[in-house]
Amino acid sequence: MRRHRDGSWSEKIRFTLDRRDTVPALLARRARRHPKDVAVIRTDEVGASRKITADELQVEVQTLARGLVGRGIRPGEAVAILSSTSYEWMLLDLAILSVGAITVPIYESDSAEQIAHILSDASVVEVVTATTQQAELVQTVRTPSVRSVAALDKGFMRELQGAAKTIPPSAVEQRLSRLDLDDVATIIYTSGTTGRPKGVTLTHRNFVGTVESARQILPEIVENPETRLLLFLPLAHVLARYIMHLILSGRGVMAFSPDVKNLLRDIAAFKPSVLLAVPRVLEKVYNAAAAKAGGGLKGRMFSWSAKQARDWSAGSEHALGPSPALRLRHRIADRLVLGKIRDVLGPNMKFIVCGGAPLATDLFRFFVGTGLTVLQGYGLSETTGPISVQRPGANPAGTVGLVLPGNRLRISRDGEILVKGVSVMQGYWNLPSETAQAIEDGWFHTGDLGSISRKGQLTITGRKKELIVTAGGKNVSPEILEDSLATHPLIANVIVVGEARPYIGALITLDQEMLPTWLRNHGLAPVDAAHAADLPAVRESLDKAIARANSAVSRAESIRRFRIVDAVFTVENGYMTPSLKLRRSAVLKDYAHEVDALYAEGAREGDR
Structure with a gap:
């Protein structure tokens, strides 16, 4: 990787395109x-x-x-x-x-x-x-x-x-x-998480250049006849x-x-041999495996094995690798549980390529611990998909990789991720003013917040428009807390709230597919999601999960209260994008009364 004087990063690998490379x-x-x-x-x-x-x-x-x-x-x-x-x-x-x-x-x-x-x-x-x-x-x-x-x-x-x-x-x-290479190939109307869909104009150059970028850095996938x-x-x-x-x-x-x-x-x-997935799919795979294990001895065995997988993955990121004791525990876990998960994904599975939304670190480490290579990437419709991607052997947890060849990436003064290069769109169809706002001096403003390590690895820290500013003036990125709760089997969606409020709270919807199995595994009679919200065992389990998520942030950023909402958020009802990201603005608009109720409950109980 090369760091330029303006603080931007680019890949040393170069390639050229001919006008006939469509x-x-x-x-x-x-x-x-x-x-x-x-x-x-x-x-x-x-x-x-x-x-x-x-x-x-x-x-x-x-x-x-x-x-x-x-x-x-x-x-x-x-x-x-x-x-x-x-x-x-x-x-x-x-x-x-x-x-x-x-x-x-x-x-x-x-x-x-x-x-x-x-x-x-x-x-x-x-x-x-x-x-x-x-x-x-x-x-x-x-x-x-x-x-x-x-x-x-x-x-x-x-x-x-x-x-x-x-x-x-x-x-x-x-x-x-x-x-010609610069002819328009497609107009993709972004589903987005806010606002009316805009037509992203991508040329043949965008697609071919981004394809050639990946061919340069991932030959073991692209050029392999066994892929x-x-x-x-x-x-x-x-x-x-x-x-x-x-x-x-x-x-x-x-x-x-x-x-x-x-x-x-x-x-x-x-x-x-390769699975292309969004985080929600991997969450479902993990939760389904945990639910199948059930309670009792098998459930404890799954939890122990999952922990060994995560610990082994974390240990593998260090120069000396996992300790001998951890290697032994990992081999045992592989025989008990992890190997069976690989069997479900098939005998050829080697790579999981994940994008579309942030992947929780625990989930990343779990799948790496099963023996698979997980490659996270980051990008938008406006960047023809990926603008950065991890490479085998250079895929630390929590990052989304290095910028693709043919592109440059930098962080603005306010923390926003800016990109320019072969992958960046021509503009928004029929929207010249919005194009001018999004692309300044060739740099596309992604709207995402991030940081770049000394080795050029990009980390996503939040969404600029989704930063929460509490009544006390604290800036809070909701994604950190939401990602930490993503793998809980009871949680379908969690929306961290707190804009202009005295503290951070959360709205939670229960996973109606997983709920019957969770109740059975915990020796509880089957009930619907509305009644499950009042069960002490359910609230206790969520309390513990939130406490674990809070341990990664400061007191001012932690979730103080939560409210279970009797709702289902789907692509069909407009609360999820087709890539299974929550449309926060739509949820907060239509469920504003639930947010008000959350803080009203806190006020009555003196929780300030």
Whole structure:
């Protein structure tokens, strides 16, 4: 790493891009160099799988691209995809880009109002949905620019293949020859945690440059023919889409899991070596394993083994490594519990790549302690996904890695993370004033707070807009406390509050999936979440967890009181983003009465 005079950091590795290095060229290069590489394994509705080589995939993409030309899609026009993660999503994205058009992803969870905004703002000309039901929803908010709405379950891919028959391959070749590195590849409407979605404009340079960055620093994943990645995160999210193009550009094999309910079944069938996940997924895996262990001896055995995993991981970060006694305990824990967790993730699993939100340190150390390499990254839609990523052998807990080659990173005077380089967006679509506010002198203001170590490792310390200032003037970052409580099996969500209040408090929702198992393991009769909130055992367990979280912060920053809220926060009801981050502003707005009640209770009891 290199530190510059202005305090910014960059990677010493350098690379250059040619104007023809576009997203479709990534697959074309692989098909040319390694035509018989298995690039994708496709599974149909009845569970039968088919291996698709790089050259076969290239032919499919080119056929669909000819079909788009036949349907009248012109360079620079926007085509929207509203579908779950699937093989078809990937094909459509590559075909759209191959004819010089712009891919506009739409989340399956987006409301009619959000869809209408996207169609209008991006001047979308065609919408492709997964289902007829989704197509009918789009029809209700169809804007004048939309010429067609088609559904995959109505045979749209066959329609494209039919439309291709009258279009010669040279038509697509001409489009590709005119495609430039700085042409717009996609407009991604950020789900965000606050405000109305904005269209993040990403070019082919953004995608290809960020792909090339990762190829430079993670060859053991990207260029390894034994790499197997199962994609289940929504491809409408920039991280999943970027990883898809990254794996296609290398030597790995990819498969898709459209429904997260079938994830464990798909993992067992595909046997991936890399798991791309957001922290909430890893929390679910951990809590499910703890719940399966139950109470009594098995529960104590799991807790002891989990502690050995975390201690072994922490010890591995020191120069001398874990002590001999800890190594012995870790081997015992591996035989008792940890090896079984690896078995669930499959015999090939080696890497967990985690992004989208901060991963709690305890959770990071637990999975490292199971024998897996956990690589955390940090980035936003505005940075084409990752702007920093950990590398094998350089992945200390609590950090999100080193800045990617081709980019620079620094911390402003007020602690905000600023970035510039090949990964940074062109701007916000149709929003020049907001673009000017976000990018000053080439530096993109992320809105996140962080610090950089002497070795260039980035640590996220909070969100600038989410800093809490108490009535006493104390600045508190809620993420530190919230992350510490994330792995408690009873907690679905925790929202730390205290803006202009005398002390810090918290709203907690109970995990309704885990609650029945937790009650059974503790010898309690089954009750719903509303009644569980009044159980002494539940409150005692939460009290202990909060006390542990408070031990990492000062008295002024600690949670003094909490209130259990009878609510469920989901993507569907608008309180979670598709990457499973809580929309704090929406929760605090709609549950302001719960915050008031929390402090009213404290006032009555004299807790100041």
